[in-house]
Amino acid sequence: MIGRESRRDRRTQLSPNRTAAVTSEADPTGLADYLRRQAGAVEAALVDRDRAGLADAPGGPDAVVEHLFTDAFLVEHTDFPTFEAFLGHAGADSVWALSRWIDWVLDWHVLGNTRFWSWEWMVNAAVELAADAAAVGPVRCRACGARPAPETGSSVEEPGRVDETWIRFACDCGATGRLSVARPDGEVRAAGDVTVAGANGALPRPVPEDGED
Helix, strand or coil: CCCHHHHHHHHHHCCCCHHHHHHHCCCHHHHHHHHHHHHHHHHHHHHCCCHHHHCCCCCCHHHHHHHHCCHHHHHHHECCCCHHHHHHHCCCCCHHHHHHCCHHHHHHHHHHHECCCCHHHHHHHHHHHHHHHHHHCCEEECCCCCCCEEEEEHHHHCCCCCCEEEEEEECCCCCEEEEEEECCCCCEEEEECEEECCCCCCCCCCCCCCCCC
């Protein structure tokens, strides 16, 4: 399994705007709200590789998969740059094709190529991370105005932590940042190149380049 620094280096090799595209398709706001309300059902459907369990999701089951298993998540936690590569290494063209796999065989693939011990744990990490990010609100990159993707957070790195929830984000432009929510007051703190959109959902203006107005 490759080291964390190597994973970070691979982010620069991803296709341009890949992460932004994944998190902006099929109404990300609708998907975020769906995840907040249906996190348990989403997790159960993905663990069982049951497409029918996500039939009512905004954009359909495949939109949920793309929303959860972003390039940022895969680069941070697995040996692969994309979820497609993770599936391809297993000889599958979709997560639903894995329904033919015996559970322990899929778990072995996950154990050998990710930081997780099982497919269930990998799904749980992706769902909880996305749900935490959704609870913070629409997030934008300060540098370019795009939607960065969550790559890791306290639910993955510090499960059971109760005093603070934090999420680290990565944008295709190369910017990164972290949002944290303190408990019990709920104050949101931002560090780095991420920000929460205003009440009207407006994107922040991109930071001007040197010499621009």
